[in-house]
Amino acid sequence: MLGHLIMLKYPWQSLFYTMTGMGVMVAVLSVFILRETRPTAPPQAASPQHDAGESLLNRFFLSRLLITTLSVTVILTYVNVSPVLMMEEMGFDRGTYSMAMALMAMISMAVSFSTPFALSLFNPRTLMLTSQVLFLAAGVTLSLATRQAVTLIGLGMICAGFSVGFGVAMSQALGPFTLRAGVASSVLGIAQVCGSSLWIWLAAIIGLSAMNMLIGILIACSIVSLVLLLVVTPPRVAQYDEEAAVES
Template sequence: MFRYLLCCFGLVLMYPTGIDMYLVGLPQIANQLGATEAQLHIAFSVYLAGMATTMLFAGSLADRIGRKPITLFGALLFALASYFAARSQSSDLFLVARFVQGVGAGCCYVVAFAILRDVLDDKRRAKVLSMVNGVTCIIPVIAPVIGHLIMLRFPWPSLFYTMAVMGLLVFGLCLFVLRETYSKASFHSQTLPRVQTESFKQGFFISRVVITTLGVTTILSYVNVSPMLIMGQMGFDRGQYSNTMAMTALVSMLASFSTPFLLNQFKEKSLIMFSQTLFAAAALVFILTQLGWLGQLFNLLGFGLVCSGFAIGFGVTMSQALSPFVARAGVASSLLGIAQVCTSALYIWVMGQLEVSAINILFVILAVGALISITLILAVPKLSEMVANEQIPESA
């Protein structure tokens, strides 16, 4: 079991590392490639576009030819794209490399969740996904620090050479340690007949897609607007901003690693409801600070509530979303990833085009997301009830 957990941790971590590590090198990259920093910020969207476009075919292929080939392809592609990004001599080539990097990361991200669906039962999977989420939450803080330390001695291409090495390490890990969790023989003899019964239109899955998508949109909105809120509105300097982000990442990690213990005491539904209550409480804090009823420093409490709510609820809800699927777990994981990435990018872009203030971008998704999610949790039957009513496969 340890081999699967180790490989999945490596596969999942490639996605946030590819986003966060290179940011400290943007000024040097822009200078050397003859582009503005604003032009190169599109590399973030290009990377996510690469992930989104590959997720559906990666999940489908993983359900047909197995998990391991897709992990090997994704990790190797991520490594090669990182190498070519480091060797880029123009902004166009750099953006192409970033897109391909996203393709590699998307393959690894999708299959990691499918592997965990294959080897873990519902309760253990919820715990493991919470721990994976805890490690992922600390990457946005650790990766820029590592990038800064690298650039104290080496030029910006070294950031992407480092990512290339990471891709090769994950490739080696999957090649020599990971065992295939999805046999084609088993697929055709046992699970293929289930494909027709494992519908993506059933209400439980759709509700969990919506809840996880709103959660990811919330946390990415927080990350995106945090500089404007903390340094602009609250008047913190860069050092204080870094410390604040580090503390919220610590809160996320502690909440994530506490969730497996909470699952021993409370039902999954209770934890998901609690996470949405934390989101609603954060929205209340932000509106009170804007009205002047609370001081600006109370925004820090709101940030902590946002991070805690996401950390406690995301892994549990993702586990529930994958529960109904055996034969189509890869595609289910793909649909979750596509919904989360595309909705987040669309929401942030639309709010930016409408020139909505940073605090209101965060407040709207917190308030609306919590309201929709709580309604779905209460309205959609529990998984066990759906099994009893034969709405989903019993073995799910």
């Protein structure tokens, strides 16, 4: 919505200036205003056996690492190609493009706010499967689309699929960790940024069009993730915690 209002009056470069200003503002708040939340008393030394049991090379964590990396690659590819796709291939002007992106943002927010309620009815695995099915449906829809409305439906599926599944997948990925959650979170973030950058770079080198770049990662992400979700199940302890959270 903010981007829509900005682009109604200012050139598109102003969006990046706005994001830079927001980043500086967050940095200032973090450094000078927000207080440290770590406990004053030093934590007790962790047992070596417990620490050794939280390996980053376990099968479940690696599967969720790949799923979240592919999901972030999907959403960043969508963000990267959307100006070309909408303004050049679909013929939208700046105002129409801003309105379309605002609509996609509203879909993402609506699904994100609905996900906690969905978790009270369905288990996390079901939501993650739903997310990947939406990605697959979006890829098929975009590949067959001949009208702008159908293309927008496919893009909406991308926003909904990412919103309904990514948070759950991240929660599952970090679930087995108590002492090394920070390290695991850092590994996830680095893998997601590097993986998405690698795909966008390779697609540009190969010469894929904006639409084919998006369709390719959608289909690849959905197929690989569906296989991993069906084959790699959560550890028994993490699965019990998820079921207890759903029941509560």
